[in-house]
Amino acid sequence: MNETALERLAEACGIAREYHDIWGGHHPTSASTQRDLLAAMHFDLTRDAEELLAEFAAAQRTLPALPDEAMAQCCHLPAVLAEGGRLWGLSVQLYSLRSGRNWGIGDFTDLAALVELVAAAGGDFIGLNPLHALFPDDPTRISPYSPSHRAFLNVLYIDVEAVPEFAACEAVQSRIASAEFQAQLTALRAQPLVDYPGVARLKLEILRALFDFWRAHAGACLAGFAVWREAQGEALEHFARFETLQAHFRAQDPDCWGWPAWPEEYRDPASPAVAAFAENHAVEIDWHAWLQWLADSQLAAVAARARERGMAIGLYRDLAVGAHPGGAEVWQWQDVFAIGNGGAHTGAPPDDLNLLGQDWGLPPLIPHRLREASYAPFIEVLHANMRHAGALRIDHVMGLSRLFWVPADTPATEGAYVHYPFATLLGLVARASLDHACLVIGEDLGTVPEGFRERLFAAGVLSYHPLIFERYPDGNFRLPVDMPRQALVSASTHDLPTLAGFWQGVDLEIRTRLMLFPSSAVRERLITERGWDRGRLLWALERENLLPTGVSKDPAALPDLTPEVIAAIHAYLARSPAMLLSIQPEDVFACRDQINVPGTLEDQHPNWQRKLPQPLEEWPMLPGWYAVIDAVRAER
Known part of the structure; x- marks a missing residue:
């Protein structure tokens, strides 16, 4: 390919020609990195670069702009903060909570108990790790920042004993009362680390029994579930189909993990094979949708209790920067994620905390394909995570402006920044924030573009300030009076x-x-x-x-x-x-x-x-x- 044409195409797609690290070092983007990133954006680089550039420019000119009402200028700010209030709260990893009643992992009932404790002490929020859906078919994949889908919930946080059918199901009562089951629960509670496979095995066994009982006895509850399910739209149906397909293929071959490993005809969510599979496995798809209904209902109840207890913010949720390449979100939106020809991952250039740079293993969204999709993947996860939340932390909020892309199987030092439509993404965040009355905190640690924090400040986004980084130029810790107001x-x-x-x-x-x-x-x-x-x-x-x-x-x-x-x-x-x-x-x-x-x-x-x-x-x-x-x- 002609290198000049390749450079112009890369620049048109947001790939930066260079960057400077936190020490001032200059890093030009190599031609090899440009090629790799363009290939990850689904460009066929065997074609002529001038033709690709012309087609790209023509396609971008025809895209309609988002209507003004889709965006807003400033995020929601609770009245108590606008009036000068200063609030405190607790930030917890939900899985880490011990209690005498949980099943070896913190759950939504533990979270409700924590609401009572913090509210009684005068606190106004509880911050949480990302609650995103992980992989129940493979519970060893545990990072909340590498989820299957950010718009859905981790079902291991369901309190099984709080499921309405629990008290009425004699078979479940008998199973749980057995000495064998009680011994397993005792062991799970006693361990210093969460035994995710052990927790998943017990919880999913009982939840499945409760689902079968619910199907046989639900009656009027079926209507409530149907209404909720319809409100979740196509996203839930895609997710439930993914879960069912994943379980199906793993049962046939334990090494068949993640949608890229499935038979080719099932890799497209809109394929006839997937539609036929869904028709033939309707009960299993219902099961995975039902699990999300339970999780959503229990989380909603905790959020409501926080409001009842007078907490000014209540639940403070966390939105991960991306999703696992083998998971449901990337399967659903695979044309919009950078997974072409080996793909690329979000990461970070070298800095003081990670001197070798970072590759997070998460495929980023492609800026121009995100525009072509009318920003639907981004809007979907924003609204899903602001539901039942008084505040949302956006992990690596610099991603609204630029992300550091690392070509797959390449050292992080060879990555490059890719620019995003900052004004549009920030406007969408503000719109969702107002729609849900949800405060926004931007995790702005690391390498930050010049002027970026000022733009967030003007939009009402709080910045993130751990004490370890609160320093004067001489290295001494910043005095409290010199710390910022619009911050956590x-x-x-x-x-x-x-x-x-x-x-x-x-x-x-x-x-x-x-x-x-x-x-x-x-x-x-x-x-x-x-x-x-x-x-x-x-x-x-x-x-x-x-x-x-x-x-x-x-x-x-x-x-x-x-x-x-x-x-x-x-x-x-x-x-x-x-x-x-x-x-x-x-x-x-x-x-x-x-x-x-x-x-x-x-x-x-x-x-x-x-x-x-x-x-x-x-x-x-x-x-x-x-x-x-x-x-x-x-x-x-």
């Missing part, structure tokens, strides 16, 4: 070390063990800086007269963070003008281990599996809990 502040996040882990350098130990440092010199520099950071943190507390009595400013004299120091750190954050303060229970309970270590797999680090050390029922009796809550309430 927190001690840490799921992708960063916990407070205790940060203090003890556990994250540096993990990165050393897994050889995630590019050189020993970089490792030694970060270890030295961590020692300085411990002193900086104590000094920051002292400047605010928050350093607990008897605690030395010498970090060597404080080998572990005490509950009093942890409470002081949260008081420090609560003193800021930020609209929202989010508290992680992992920080409250001085957990050392990080929830997720980016760039690692589950066999390297138990990402998305750790349970909290204390059962939910015991939290009100724990001194550490009220030490933090009282400190925050004193400042807010």
